[in-house]
Structures are given as C-alpha cells and as structure tokens.
Amino acid sequence: xxxxxxxxxxxxxxxxxxxxxxxxxxxxxxxxxxxxxxxxxxxxxxxxxxxxxxxxxxxxxxxxxxxxxxxxxxxxxxxxxxxxxxxxxxxxxxxxxxxxxxxxxxxxxxxxxxxxxxx
Numbered sequence: 001x002x003x004x005x006x007x008x009x010x011x012x013x014x015x016x017x018x019x020x021x022x023x024x025x026x027x028x029x030x031x032x033x034x035x036x037x038x039x040x041x042x043x044x045x046x047x048x049x050x051x052x053x054x055x056x057x058x059x060x061x062x063x064x065x066x067x068x069x070x071x072x073x074x075x076x077x078x079x080x081x082x083x084x085x086x087x088x089x090x091x092x093x094x095x096x097x098x099x100x101x102x103x104x105x106x107x108x109x110x111x112x113x114x115x116x117x118x119x
Contacts, residue, residue: 001056003094003117009057010064010093013043014085020072021081033072036083040065056109063096064088 001009018035025031043061051057067088075083094117101110 006060
C-alpha cells in the first residue's frame with residue numbers, strides 16, 4: 001500500500017482536533033496527554049476491528065501515534081492548546097514507519113513497504 005493511502009486510512013481514525021491542555025509532562029521527551037491516549041485507544045480498536053490481520057496497518061497506526069505524541073510534546077512546550085490529526089504529515093509518518101520497520105522481525109514487511117514507497 002502506498003504511503004498516501006496508509007496516511008489517509010489512519011488519519012481518518014483520529015479526531016480532527018485534540019485538546020492537549022491536560023498534559024502531565026515527565027521530562028522533555030516524555031508526557032501523558034489523556035485526550036490523546038483516548039483518541040489512540042479508539043483508533044487502535046478501529047484498526048483491530050477493520051484490519052485484524054494486517055500487520056502493516058497496525059504498524060502504521062503505532063507510527064502515527066508516535067508522531068502525534070511527539071508533536072503534542074513540541075506543541076505543549078509552545079503553549080498550544082490543540083493539535084490535529086492533519087498535523088502529522090505524510091513525510092513525518094513515512095520516516096517513522098521506515099524507522100519502525102528496521103526492528104527485527106519486520107524484514108519482509110520492510111521489503112514490501114519500501115518496494116511500494118521508493119523515493
């Protein structure tokens with residue numbers, strides 16, 4: 001599946017806007033955002049139901065969460081109150097997916113993804 005379709009598939013599972021004012025920040029790179037976690041829980045459930053046996057979609061969903069969480073940390077430092085699912089761009093998601101696919105056990109999935117999404 002092409003990155004554009006993967007991005008759209010996962011982004012549609014997330015709300016357009018997420019309030020990040022409920023943050024509990026543990027360190028510069030760590031924090032908890034209750035509304036963000038709630039949105040992720042709902043997206044993960046939708047992925048489990050709609051894409052039960054699709055390991056790539058599951059990895060993309062995890063990658064999307066990692067990116068939106070990192071974005072929430074950056075935005076919170078700038079005192080922004082909201083972030084949106086559209087703030088996770090295709091290049092951001094693609095880079096995160098490629099990083100995650102370097103993990104042991106994803107060799108076949110990595111080859112498949114990279115063949116469909118070569119630069």
